[in-house]
Amino acid sequence: xxxxxxxxxxxxxxxxxxxxxxxxxxxxxxxxxxxxxxxxxxxxxxxxxxxxxxxxxxxxxxxxxxxxxxxxxxxxxxxxxxxxxxxxxxxxxxxxxxxxxxxxxxxxxxxxxxxxxxxxxxxxxxxxxxxxxxxxxxxxxxxxxxxxxxxxxxxxxxxxxxxxxxxxxxxxxxxxxxxxxxxxxxxxxxxxxxxxxxxxxxxxxxxxxxxxxxxxxxxxxxxxxxxxxxxxxxxxxxxxxxxxxxxxxxxxxxxxxxxxxxxxxxxxxxxxxxxxxxxxxxxxxxxxxxxxxxxxx
Numbered sequence: 001x002x003x004x005x006x007x008x009x010x011x012x013x014x015x016x017x018x019x020x021x022x023x024x025x026x027x028x029x030x031x032x033x034x035x036x037x038x039x040x041x042x043x044x045x046x047x048x049x050x051x052x053x054x055x056x057x058x059x060x061x062x063x064x065x066x067x068x069x070x071x072x073x074x075x076x077x078x079x080x081x082x083x084x085x086x087x088x089x090x091x092x093x094x095x096x097x098x099x100x101x102x103x104x105x106x107x108x109x110x111x112x113x114x115x116x117x118x119x120x121x122x123x124x125x126x127x128x129x130x131x132x133x134x135x136x137x138x139x140x141x142x143x144x145x146x147x148x149x150x151x152x153x154x155x156x157x158x159x160x161x162x163x164x165x166x167x168x169x170x171x172x173x174x175x176x177x178x179x180x181x182x183x184x185x186x187x188x189x190x191x192x193x194x195x196x197x198x199x200x201x202x203x204x205x206x207x208x209x210x211x212x213x214x215x216x217x218x219x220x221x222x223x224x225x226x227x228x229x230x231x232x233x234x235x236x237x238x239x240x241x242x243x244x245x246x247x248x249x250x251x252x253x254x255x256x257x258x259x260x261x262x263x264x265x266x267x268x269x270x271x272x273x274x275x276x277x278x279x280x281x282x283x284x285x286x287x288x289x290x291x292x293x294x295x296x297x
Contacts, residue, residue: 001027005250006154006195013191020181020191021143024150043149044142046112050101050124053111057100064106066288069218073100076226090133091230098125098229102222115152115161118168118217119175121225123148126179126232130186140186147185148178151198158250159257163210163269166260168221172228173205173256179232180239189240199245199252201235206252206259209267211274213281214288220275 003009013023029036056062058077063070076096079085085092098121105111105120114123123145131141152161152174160166161174180197189197213219245252266273275281 001031001153003027003150004154004157006151006198006253007248007250009150009154010191010195019143019147019185020150020194021145021147021185024146024153025143028146028149040142043145044138047127047138047142047145049110049112050114051128053101053104053109053120054097054124054128056109057104058096062100062103062107062109064103064216064218065108066214066216066218066284068214068216068284069106069222070103072222072226073097073103087230090129091233093132094125094129094229094233095226096125097129098122099222099226101125102225106216106218106222114148115156115174115178116163116171118163118221119171119225119228121222122172122175122228122232123179123182125225125229126183129229130183134186136186144182144186147194148182151178151181151194154250155253155256159253160260163212165268166256167208167263167268168210168224169202169205169208169256170260171210172224173202173208175225176205176228176232176235177201179229180235183232183236184239187236187240189236193239195249196243196245197235197239199247199249200238200243201232202249202252202256203245203247204231204235206255209263209274210269211267211276212269212271213276214285215271215276216288219281219284 013020029039057073073096080092101124102121105117111120114120127141155174160170163171177198180201181194184194184197
């Protein structure tokens with residue numbers, strides 16, 4: 001790629017008068033030695049998978065094999081149809097869609113890792129709910145996915161995107177940042193505003209531990225996807241309003257790496273600390289082991 005940092009990415013996009021999404025598409029096509037149309041078509045396929053996961057999550061049984069999670073997205077949508085949402089309809093819809101995708105993942109359905117399976121609901125939740133709200137065409141959404149991909153590329157190469165390496169701040173935090181930056185682009189913001197949204201989003205995620213109860217990508221992973229979608233919308237709104245990340249976004253990524261590297265192992269996807277070691281968390285783990293011993297799921 002021609003860029004290694006978010007600052008370089010924004011500068012290139014502004015110099016060439018392109019969106020980050022278009023710039024990333026062109027660079028990825030050159031890097032992979034594939035025609036841009038083919039690269040775009042593959043991303044378009046991924047977007048259809050995201051939309052299908054939302055549809056299934058809102059209409060089908062999403063109870064996980066463990067039996068501990070499922071159907072929360074449908075509960076949120078039901079309440080949304082019956083009562084005014086505390087956070088507003090757009091936020092709650094994005095949250096419900098993010099929950100839907102994450103519940104499909106937990107019930108062994110098909111999702112797109114964005115950037116990981118554990119954070120797979122955030123980008124679809126933000127993208128699909130916003131597309132429905134503003135009436136955008138799929139082509140516009142797919143282009144914005146390349147913007148999200150460019151942001152994820154920088155984060156992955158300078159820090160962590162997996163919970164096992166850097167905690168949930170890396171996994172969910174990077175997805176929130178990717179969704180926030182892409183949302184700024186979708187709303188007509190500048191490349192630099194998109195970059196500021198990344199820094200704002202990541203700063204609000206620093207220190208978030210990865211503590212999956214029972215070692216499963218269910219509790220608290222699913223609800224964190226829901227909250228993450230709402231945070232991404234908030235970060236995008238801040239950036240579009242002119243709020244800047246006073247600490248440059250590339251430096252925030254550096255802090256993400258620093259915090260992740262110093263985070264105790266028990267808080268990095270090992271299920272040995274945090275919520276996983278609460279009395280209820282340990283009881284769930286015990287029940288799961290008993291079920292497996294009896295040949296259960």
